[in-house]
Amino acid sequence: MGQAAWKGLVLALFDYKTAKFVVAKSKKVGVLYRLLQLSVLLYLIIWVFGIKKSYQDTDTSLQSAVVTKVKGVAFTNTTLLGERLWDVADFVIPFQGNNAFIVITNLILTLNQRQGTCAEHEGIPDGKCSQDNDCLAGETVTAGHGLKTGRCLRVGNSTTGTCEIFAWCPVERRIKLTEPFLKDAEDFTIFIKNFVHFPKFNFSK
Structure with missing residues (x-):
């Protein structure tokens, strides 16, 4: 019994198998076959891809962060202040904000209040x-x-x-400025860095 099994296994290594197709010359069977194919195709295109959008997936637990940084200096020379150099700590409010910042271009100074x-x-x-x-x-x-x-x-x-x-x-004086006090602000450089992580897909960018 054991010898016969080994013999069958060895002979099976040299077997060759091929598929056999049967063509049915029937218009009814052919039309039914094509209708089934068309139905499956329309189901995939209209329902799966068009309506349900099953090819898409959503991650609602994403993690993101935005880091902003302003670089630049401004120089002013006025009768009130004389020569002064303004840096980021002076013209950016808040200096450390939550994903936002405001660059001051105009201000009215009231000294020694x-x-x-x-x-x-x-x-x-x-x-x-x-x-x-x-x-x-x-x-x-x-x-x-x-x-x-x-x-x-x-x-x-x-x-x-x-x-x-x-x-x-003294109280603030109402002064109408004819031009921006910190007009050099147009030459400041703003760095914006975005980070986003999708835990569901283990993808970060």
């Missing part, structure tokens, strides 16, 4: 007065800079003046 009392800006309508009764103590100046102290400050023999306020003094 301290909390105290001073005259409200003369351009504030609610800050104008002719007597102390016009400046109710503790009242906020509408569209102004602080709280009224109850005094009306007049210069010389003028009949009108401005209310004294408790605020950051």
Whole structure:
């Protein structure tokens, strides 16, 4: 029995097999066969690929990060500040933000501000007065800079003046700038680095 099995195994190594096809000369069978093929093809194209989009997959647990960095310096020479060099810490707000930054190109400087009392800006309508009764103590100046102290400050023999306020003094002056203060900002360089990782597909870019 064992010898016969070994003999059959050796003879099987030299066997040659080929497929045999039978062609049926029947129009009905041929049409049915092609209709089945067409149905499968339409199912794949319309339903699987077109409607369900099964060839696509989605990863909702992706991890991403954006790193931004601004490089550059700006030079200004004004009567108020003299010569000054501005770097990233001066003109980028916030200096370390969450995927965002703002580059300052214009600003109005009010030097040596301290909390105290001073005259409200003369351009504030609610800050104008002719007597102390016009400046109710503790009242906020509408569209102004602080709280009224109850005094009306007049210069010389003028009949009108401005209310004294408790605020950051001196108050900011309204200046209309004709050109950007930090016009060198147009030459700054911004580096943007994106990172994204798809855990489901183990793919990073």
